Amino acid sequence: MSQAPLRVALVGNPNCGKTALFNLLTGARQKVANYAGVTVERKEGRFATPSGRKVQVLDLPGAYSLDSTSPDERVTHDVLLGRYPGEAAPDLIVCVADATNLRLHLRFVLEVQRMGRPMVLALNMMDAAKRRGIEVNVPDLARRLGMPVVETVAVRRGGAQALIELIDRTTAPAPGIANAAPASPAAAGDDLHGTVREILASAVTMPRATDARDDTIDRFALHPVLGPLILAFVMFLVFQAVYSLGKPLTDAIGDGFGWLGSLAGAALPDGPLRSLVTDALFGGVGTVLGFLPEILVLFFFILVLEESGYLPRAAFLLDRMMVAVGLTGRSFIPLLSSFACAIPGVMGTRSISDPRDRLATILVAPLMTCSARLPVYALLIGAFIPHRTIFGVFNLQGLVLFALYAAGIVGAMAVGWVMKKLSRDRREHALLMELPSYRLPRVRDIAIGLWERGAIFLKRLTGIILALTVLMWFISTFPSPPEGATLPAIDYSIAGYLGRALQLPFAPLGFNWQMSLSLIPAFAARETAVAALATVYSVAGGDADIVALGHSLTQNFSLASALSLMVWFAFAPQCMSTLAVIRRETRSWRAVVISFGYMFVVAYAASFVTYQIARHFV
Amino acid sequence: MRLTDLSKGMTALVERVEDIHASDPIAQRLRDLGFVPGEPVRVVARAPWSADPLLVQIGSTRFALRRAEAQRVSVSANGEAAR
Numbered sequence: 001m002s003q004a005p006l007r008v009a010l011v012g013n014p015n016c017g018k019t020a021l022f023n024l025l026t027g028a029r030q031k032v033a034n035y036a037g038v039t040v041e042r043k044e045g046r047f048a049t050p051s052g053r054k055v056q057v058l059d060l061p062g063a064y065s066l067d068s069t070s071p072d073e074r075v076t077h078d079v080l081l082g083r084y085p086g087e088a089a090p091d092l093i094v095c096v097a098d099a100t101n102l103r104l105h106l107r108f109v110l111e112v113q114r115m116g117r118p119m120v121l122a123l124n125m126m127d128a129a130k131r132r133g134i135e136v137n138v139p140d141l142a143r144r145l146g147m148p149v150v151e152t153v154a155v156r157r158g159g160a161q162a163l164i165e166l167i168d169r170t171t172a173p174a175p176g177i178a179n180a181a182p183a184s185p186a187a188a189g190d191d192l193h194g195t196v197r198e199i200l201a202s203a204v205t206m207p208r209a210t211d212a213r214d215d216t217i218d219r220f221a222l223h224p225v226l227g228p229l230i231l232a233f234v235m236f237l238v239f240q241a242v243y244s245l246g247k248p249l250t251d252a253i254g255d256g257f258g259w260l261g262s263l264a265g266a267a268l269p270d271g272p273l274r275s276l277v278t279d280a281l282f283g284g285v286g287t288v289l290g291f292l293p294e295i296l297v298l299f300f301f302i303l304v305l306e307e308s309g310y311l312p313r314a315a316f317l318l319d320r321m322m323v324a325v326g327l328t329g330r331s332f333i334p335l336l337s338s339f340a341c342a343i344p345g346v347m348g349t350r351s352i353s354d355p356r357d358r359l360a361t362i363l364v365a366p367l368m369t370c371s372a373r374l375p376v377y378a379l380l381i382g383a384f385i386p387h388r389t390i391f392g393v394f395n396l397q398g399l400v401l402f403a404l405y406a407a408g409i410v411g412a413m414a415v416g417w418v419m420k421k422l423s424r425d426r427r428e429h430a431l432l433m434e435l436p437s438y439r440l441p442r443v444r445d446i447a448i449g450l451w452e453r454g455a456i457f458l459k460r461l462t463g464i465i466l467a468l469t470v471l472m473w474f475i476s477t478f479p480s481p482p483e484g485a486t487l488p489a490i491d492y493s494i495a496g497y498l499g500r501a502l503q504l505p506f507a508p509l510g511f512n513w514q515m516s517l518s519l520i521p522a523f524a525a526r527e528t529a530v531a532a533l534a535t536v537y538s539v540a541g542g543d544a545d546i547v548a549l550g551h552s553l554t555q556n557f558s559l560a561s562a563l564s565l566m567v568w569f570a571f572a573p574q575c576m577s578t579l580a581v582i583r584r585e586t587r588s589w590r591a592v593v594i595s596f597g598y599m600f601v602v603a604y605a606a607s608f609v610t611y612q613i614a615r616h617f618v
Numbered sequence: 619m620r621l622t623d624l625s626k627g628m629t630a631l632v633e634r635v636e637d638i639h640a641s642d643p644i645a646q647r648l649r650d651l652g653f654v655p656g657e658p659v660r661v662v663a664r665a666p667w668s669a670d671p672l673l674v675q676i677g678s679t680r681f682a683l684r685r686a687e688a689q690r691v692s693v694s695a696n697g698e699a700a701r
Contacts, residue, residue, distance in 0.1 A: 227666060316671060431687065
């Protein structure tokens with residue numbers, strides 16, 4: 001019997017465990033995309049019931065209410081009613097509610113019920129409810145609500161058994177379930193909160209409103225003095241882990257691709273094709289892939305902190321500070337991701353519901369020092385800053401690196417503050433953020449989360465970076481140097497001419513033509529500036545021989561120029577892929593132009609000042 | 619008295635949520651979240667800087683509310699009697 005799959009939609013309040021239930025039902029058979037025209041994530045998955053019935057599950061965005069103006073909640077509302085363009089109305093709505101938080105979640109259940117669509121209630125987190133001594137009289141609850149109620153434990157294998165059996169018995173359009181009509185006793189009247197109170201009084205006994213464990217942890221985690229200290233310590237651990245776990249993997253991938261490139265190079269005849277394969281394809285793809293481990297390590301920690309419920313606490317602690325500079329506590333998570341790479345950072349701003357706060361976060365995210373800037377800083381600091389101890393404890397090189405990180409953060413605060421002052425928008429932008437119960441993160445959910453983010457990152461970015469790397473290779477290879485050329489080949493290429501043309505505007509910053517030229521590939525991926533400088537100064541061994549390259553740099557330009565270049569990299573509008581993601585996430589070229597424009601002005605001004613001052617003092 | 623005036627750990631009952639301008643979406647959202655007359659409410663924690671935002675418990679849920687948001691909620695302080 002072949003029939004169309006049953007379309008089931010999962011809805012519920014944020015933090016009801018809906019996504020964990022979705023993961024349990026569909027496993028890895030998920031498709032993540034966007035709803036057309038908005039940056040609201042659309043997650044779809046499939047599974048088959050024991051009787052062989054195919055079910056298509058849609059994980060709708062979490063919502064507190066259906067008559068709101070937030071894009072997420074509007075999508076949920078329209079899809080449920082079958083009004084969303086290109087989305088058929090679901091055959092069955094599974095409303096998910098946290099059994100430990102029914103006072104809030106049942107109101108939403110009643111609101112969904114008023115739509116008069118076939119629905120069932122999944123009482124999720126029944127394990128936590130039992131542990132806390134919460135008793136739910138399920139038959140009574142089902143009778144009062146006028147809809148079937150099943151218990152689920154989304155974090156346990158087989159925890160959705162009752163739900164799957166119920167779906168199996170459902171035939172579209174579900175006649176047995178259609179009794180969840182507006183006429184049912186529960187949905188009568190407008191006072192949803194009053195109805196919830198009545199239902200709870202009859203069907204649920206709750207010994208204590210909150211989890212004693214949460215109260216204990218929060219006494220420390222949200223303490224006015226201890227809270228910020230714990231947060232600082234957690235952040236320190238995360239960054240340590242990113243650099244000590246991610247960095248070696250990144251280097252290994254870079255080396256691996258270099259080795260593959262040289263293997264391929266040996267097999268190919270000398271000429272442009274070989275150079276394209278080894279330099280552009282393997283070099284370029286290796287560079288992009290190389291970021292993946294650091295990004296995944298950072299995301300692993302972000303997912304663990306997120307799943308455990310700690311990140312909203314961090315947002316709570318930092319909100320006041322962030323508001324002062326025109327951001328919101330919710331900006332903290334995307335800005336944290338931006339230290340690995342601005343691309344996932346910009347994508348992560350989706351969790352900020354307020355459009356103005358989201359745009360402000362997107363605009364300052366690229367100022368966080370991403371891992372691609374480190375190779376450039378390492379090269380210039382190693383070559384130009386003396387290895388000296390000052391004030392007895394501080395290493396001068398370390399201080400310069402710290403100053404560059406701090407410049408990014410302070411710059412972001414200044415930019416946020418200025419944008420806030422310039423903005424004509426005087427409306428109030430709400431925080432209204434739920435702090436969920438603490439939970440032990442589940443391996444399955446972390447793994448699926450990592451897989452999703454890694455795949456999105458690769459799919460979206462290998463395309464653009466690859467194309468750009470090939471283009472960069474092309475302009476620095478052609479035209480070939482004439483017979484008897486004495487200068488490096490690159491001097492005769494399109495890139496050489498471009499570099500000399502670029503030097504004109506960049507001369508006041510103290511950049512020579514080679515430095516100006518290195519800004520072009522840096523626009524594709526910042527760390528390629530190192531390789532570009534190595535190429536133009538034709539250092540044997542390429543960028544692997546950092547010491548020789550550093551030595552060559554100190555002979556070719558001054559400390560003032562080097563400082564100016566570092567400051568440029570701290571603020572410059574880079575890279576290309578970040579701008580592409582800003583375009584994708586904001587759906588506006590205006591945001592891209594503003595972002596590029598302000599960073600260019602800030603970087604130019606800061607480098608100019610740095611160079612002109614440094615020239616006179618050093 | 620306002621929710622912002624409530625001292626930490628004290629329980630009070632919500633009297634009402636005021637719209638500070640016509641059709642105030644933040645006030646409406648607060649009502650949706652359970653800030654309705656007669657509901658017990660408690661300030662659980664305050665953030666380190668300027669005690670803003672507040673962590674407020676309503677029902678079994680905890681919400682971080684900025685002071686400007688909490689200002690909309692008027693409460694009657696009958697303290698522990700509400701429990």
